[in-house]
Amino acid sequence: SVDAPTDAWQRTWDINVMAHVYAMRHALPGMLARGSGYIVSTASAAGLLTNLGAAPYAVTKHAAVALAEWVSITYGDRGIGVSCVCPQFVDTPMLGAFEGHSDAMQRWVRSLAIDADAVAAEVIDAVAEDRFLVLPHAEVADYVTIRATDHERWLAGMRRLQADLGG
Numbered sequence: 001s002v003d004a005p006t007d008a009w010q011r012t013w014d015i016n017v018m019a020h021v022y023a024m025r026h027a028l029p030g031m032l033a034r035g036s037g038y039i040v041s042t043a044s045a046a047g048l049l050t051n052l053g054a055a056p057y058a059v060t061k062h063a064a065v066a067l068a069e070w071v072s073i074t075y076g077d078r079g080i081g082v083s084c085v086c087p088q089f090v091d092t093p094m095l096g097a098f099e100g101h102s103d104a105m106q107r108w109v110r111s112l113a114i115d116a117d118a119v120a121a122e123v124i125d126a127v128a129e130d131r132f133l134v135l136p137h138a139e140v141a142d143y144v145t146i147r148a149t150d151h152e153r154w155l156a157g158m159r160r161l162q163a164d165l166g167g
Contacts, residue, residue, distance in 0.1 A: 002055045009056045016060035020067055036079040040123060041068040045088045045140045052162050072132055083126045085134040089113040102166030
């Protein structure tokens with residue numbers, strides 16, 4: 001929530017945003033000098049939509065997507081490709097972070113979790129197609145469309161989901 005301790009906000013900012021900044025500061029000069037390069041930035045569906053219950057995560061994932069967009073816009077005509085990976089839940093040990101949440105939340109997360117190999121395959125396809133958004137969960141594109149075309153409906157739906165999951 002917004003009342004998470006300041007050090008938690010800063011740590012999340014450093015991991016989810018500044019790590020991308022540092023990597024791009026390191027990689028972009030050489031790519032620009034060559035006139036070509038490709039950046040795959042891992043964000044989250046939370047960066048396109050939001051995240052229930054974790055304000056620092058939601059806010060910083062939005063920032064990670066914005067940074068990837070900015071790099072694509074700024075350097076795309078100079079030979080730099082960018083893909084931004086925005087999955088929902090991936091079946092990795094990080095899902096353990098949901099232990100202690102409501103049973104409904106844990107069931108929901110597990111029902112959406114996909115195999116990391118499926119995400120990797122989608123990334124490979126996106127890079128081959130020079131596609132910016134990598135959406136391993138196809139339904140995320142539908143949610144983004146709803147969010148963009150009827151924001152009030154999307155907010156109401158997210159509120160319902162939060163209530164259903166015990167948030």
